[in-house]
Amino acid sequence: MSKETIEFTVKWKGKTFPISFLSTATVEDLREHLYTETKINPKHQKLLGLKSNKNKKITNNLALKDLKIPKSRKVMLMGTPEKILQKVQEIPVDLPEIIDDLDFDYDNEEFQNIRTTELEKKLEEFLENLEINIINKPRAGKKLVVFDIDKTVFDMKGIGSSSMELTRPGLHQMLEKLYPHYDIVFWSQTKWNWIEAKLFEMGVLSNPKYGVNFVLDITSMFKITSDYYKKKASRSSKSLTKEEKKKLKKRKHWIKPLEIIWRKFPDFYNEKNTIHIDDLGRNFVLNPKNGLLIKQFIKKAGVSKDKELLYLTEYLLYIANHYDDVRVLDHKRWKKEWARINRNRFEN
Ligand SMILES: [Mg+2]
Incomplete structure (x- = not known):
């Protein structure tokens, strides 16, 4: 069995998680690992930037060596942690509006x-x-x-x-x-x-x-x-x-x-x-x-x-x-x- 390792980083909400796995590990192993880090249910994890080597669909049993890792070695994770999703389903909360105060009115003639x-x-x-x-x-x-x-x-x-x-x-x-x-x-x-x-x-x-x-x-x-x-x-x-x-x-x-x-x-x-x-x-x-x-x-x-x-x-x-x-x-x-x-x- 190959002892080769595959390394890249996963970014999620401003945090970076270094990943280092044997190339024979599977997508499921990766998802489980990300679950311990982020508490996002593996089913709800979206990994942006990952593709399969052979244009196949990325399934859980696919080995990491069969993935095409981006040149930047960065993969972006999307998803909401389970706890938050549960809370959301229990009580419909209305969070306050976030106003980007970095941005304000621009004027047509001023620039x-x-x-x-x-x-x-x-x-x-x-x-x-x-x-x-x-x-x-x-x-x-x-x-x-x-x-x-x-x-x-x-x-x-x-x-x-x-x-x-x-x-x-x-x-x-x-x-x-x-x-x-x-x-x-x-x-x-x-x-x-x-x-x-x-x-x-x-x-x-x-x-x-x-x-x-x-x-x-x-x-x-x-x-x-x-x-x-x-x-x-x-x-x-x-x-x-x-x-x-x-x-x-x-x-x-x-x-x-x-x-x-x-x-x-x-x-x-x-x-x-x-x-x-x-x-x-x-x-x-x-x-x-x-x-x-x-x-x-x-x-x-x-x-x-x-x-x-x-x-x-x-x-x-x-x-x-x-x-x-x-x-x-x-x-x-x-x-x-x-x-x-x-x-x-x-x-x-
Ligand atoms: Mg925008």
């Missing part, structure tokens, strides 16, 4: 001074090296909707026993309804293999009723210094020391520059026909008029009553049917815009 020659260079550089893996070809005449993943359509760290429960309600219905009008892109601040794994878990890549055109990952994002943190520093005058403020003002942040897409596919997508849905306003600072800020999706205990995607579907369909230029509406206040449109519709 124009970031368009420097340096930024222009960066864009060009990115465009040169950009490789996009097309899943479905861009379709002429369609608008484009770009979705963030984490906390926009999926809450990997949320409470639930399956990936389906961690998917924002209404996602598939929304994509199905939008598809006749919009091409669909996902763009997330993680590496491609995580994005692929998450989309797979959500069932987005296998749904026959719509198609994803392509996916962009963190390698298509870059960091800039914008007014974003300057504004934050000036607003938090009391809570920060002078030094802290100075530091905050210089802080860089990631952005998702839609222009990369527009320059790559000038025949299909442009600033008039693209909407970018994200829970972090700072991702929009280069193209604020195309950004639609959505409430964060935090999957708490129990069945989620979140209706954001239902409203968003109606809003995006209305835009598709009424406007050539999506920037006509103020997406920053999209719910107010939607209420106003509905008032007018019913009054007339």
Whole structure:
């Protein structure tokens, strides 16, 4: 019998568990070990990043030597510990809303001074090296909707026993309804293999009723210094020391520059026909008029009553049917815009 060992790390909610097993150990052994570490029932453990060598389904009796471990030697674990799941089933608790105070209102006109020659260079550089893996070809005449993943359509760290429960309600219905009008892109601040794994878990890549055109990952994002943190520093005058403020003002942040897409596919997508849905306003600072800020999706205990995607579907369909230029509406206040449109519709 082979004495070879297999080593990698499993990450779960910010914790890292080093794994070192004989290559003949099985997936079941791994799951049992992870159970002692995390108390997540082996049945509910989702291991992202693991594939079988021979394109087989990962079953419990598969030996670890038959697995394809990612190059990074990191595997991500998803799941909720048994105790929490039990509690959840006993008492439906309403946890307090988590507000990301790192993010606040962005303004359409305020970020124009970031368009420097340096930024222009960066864009060009990115465009040169950009490789996009097309899943479905861009379709002429369609608008484009770009979705963030984490906390926009999926809450990997949320409470639930399956990936389906961690998917924002209404996602598939929304994509199905939008598809006749919009091409669909996902763009997330993680590496491609995580994005692929998450989309797979959500069932987005296998749904026959719509198609994803392509996916962009963190390698298509870059960091800039914008007014974003300057504004934050000036607003938090009391809570920060002078030094802290100075530091905050210089802080860089990631952005998702839609222009990369527009320059790559000038025949299909442009600033008039693209909407970018994200829970972090700072991702929009280069193209604020195309950004639609959505409430964060935090999957708490129990069945989620979140209706954001239902409203968003109606809003995006209305835009598709009424406007050539999506920037006509103020997406920053999209719910107010939607209420106003509905008032007018019913009054007339
Ligand atoms: Mg997000």
